[in-house]
Amino acid sequence: MAESEFFLGLELAGTGIHPASWRRDDSRAEDLFTGEYWVDAVTAAEKAGVDAVFVPDSFGLQPGGPGVARGRLDAVAIAARVAAATRHIGLLPQAAVTHTEPFHLAKAIQSLDFASFGRAGWEVTVSEGVEQARAFGRKGEQDAVSLWHEADEAIEVVTRLWDSWEDDAEIRDVPTGRFIDRDKLHYIDFAGDNFSVQGPSITPRSPQGQSVVAVRADADASTGVAVRRGDLIRVAASNLDAARVLRTALRTAIRAADRDPDAVRILLDVEVHLADTPGTVRDEVAQLDQWTPAATPTSLRHLGTPATLRELLGAIGASGAADGVVLRPLATPATVAHLAALARNPRSAGTLRDRLGLPRPLSRYADTTTIQEGTPS
Template identity: 50%
Template sequence: MSGRLHLAVELGAAGRHPGAWRSTGADPDRLLTAEHHVDVVRTAARGGLDLVALPDSLLPPSDDPAAVPGTLDAVAIAARVAPAVPGIGVVPTATVTHTEPFHLSKAVATLDFVATGRAGWQPDVSRTRAEADLFGRTGPEEPATLWREAGEVIDVVARLWDSWEDDAEIRDAPTGRFVDRDRLHHIDFAGEFFSVKGPSITPRPPQGQPLTVLRGDETAALPVVGRHADVVRVAATSVAAAAEARDRVRAAVAVAGRDPGTVPVLLDVETLLGPDAADRLRELDALAPAGADLGPATLRHVGDPAGLAALLRDAAEERAADGFVLAPLALPSGAGEIVDGLLPALGDVWSPAPYDGSLRERFGLSRPANRYATR
């Protein structure tokens, strides 16, 4: 294990388990409120974690009345949470398949402004016919096509962020000049899926390029991961499988001509902590809607914090991950279990670092130069 171990937490509604919203300690009346999201993110920030991942998708509501019927928009939630909770990065998922890149670039740039340079985004694809039907579109496309389109979206978004030079805003009230139009640039992008002229209608974000997090689980996604990811997430049900997934990601980054050592791979780990964790999991399973997928979708630890600390230590030492995204099965309790239980148990394996700069800097990344800058 070399370098600083990164720790993040996934905070989505009631948690990853489909029965969590009905469990002891949950408050269904607060799930779709800003206060709920602010509270759980504030708990994560108290622990000094690197970032919170806010999941999202375009999947339509289930027909089962026992299932949570919908979710809030993750980018909008991030924009509400970030100003209220300093000291932690915010990375919402944004589905790119049915969304114009111009709108995405504006939304994520705005998020980076309100987060004062602590924003990222996790582009994802829409894989199901049900999602396509919501938009009145044909589909779904093959994974390779979906990810080629996603790669194009990420490219366009990054170009739009650069379409304003850093000194484009003059803000000179006496002369009435707010913008130097010579510092705004057309991107003139023409690809397989999009043609975008630009420039953006939003200034360049504080980080220049907000952190791009991508999943590296699908073979079809790996070329896009190799070219565009700043940070990669993977799911694996064993440490050995995680090491193989990390190797695949690093190979894809190398094929793209980049240094694999600059792109950390974070392993998802589902968590339910405490002396009564096994009993609570049985309760969650019993409360879940009939036919619901009870997982695990990746490594899962149900038990005491010391056991989870040992698992993370072993995975890091086996070079299976450069860090972890901890995904509580139940919220809000799961956030506190991580901060107050796991973090002290990690000992010298991990320690919080001061959050003095941007989210990019947190991951050792500099602010990139503007590709269109003329001086």
């Protein structure tokens, strides 16, 4: 796979995925809940040629007690803040569906797509555990099958709402005083086990038509949803051989679901820490583990220099193990500072779909019976 086609994503999990990352002198933990922290990280990633950033989120606090950085800003709000400061990089916030109405999610991601001129995506997540259920108090704890069945329905609702305005629904006809052509708005009429939504959306169809949907395939329940719904599928594997086997199995499942495997990108998670020399990397990771021992990694891990990371990315692309990677820094500012040394050329402007080589879909309702008179305009 040519470097120009290999997708490079970056997950920005606060000060880093290592629980002690906030204790580093360069962590900027004091800035974590400011817009500047996120703008600086994302603009640096954009200059380094990163294709997209993923912003984790949850309705629960980070586990680990007082020794772990705790507290979160809303991922969609972070993406909206950095949209105005960037021009090329894709923005994929996580947003959970379990305690959130899909109508609200559809509107939020559509608005982000407008704000970023077509660079928005949505990483679908669910809210596990009794703690998050109690935070809302609307329903009890759900098992994985129930959570991901609900997520499957939520994605269907969201994507139908994204299509509910045709591309030319806004006519802004001053002589007749008609801002929209209500014949170009459509009811979605969804009725499922968890949602009953008539629609249409109150937000016009956004630049990409359908923002990019990402789903992790890390359990049986989520893998089925990823296969049916994901434009991007995130996976974890301990080595390239395992990743290649997983990618082949996913592509087979995608084809069996009557989807084109070449229209879905499979991204491999890579935990990473970078420094100028291998010795420095070893010392820095040892210090992190001394402060707070981290869990044994379940995904591919690279501890090295920008040069050795570049070699790894080339090997992944050449092996066919994935269509791209998502780097997960142990310590965010430290790794982001070294990404420029990858010498990766930033992509030209365009939508996130353009960057992924995915077509802009037509509205599914464009040739169907139009909405009846009386719909709000």
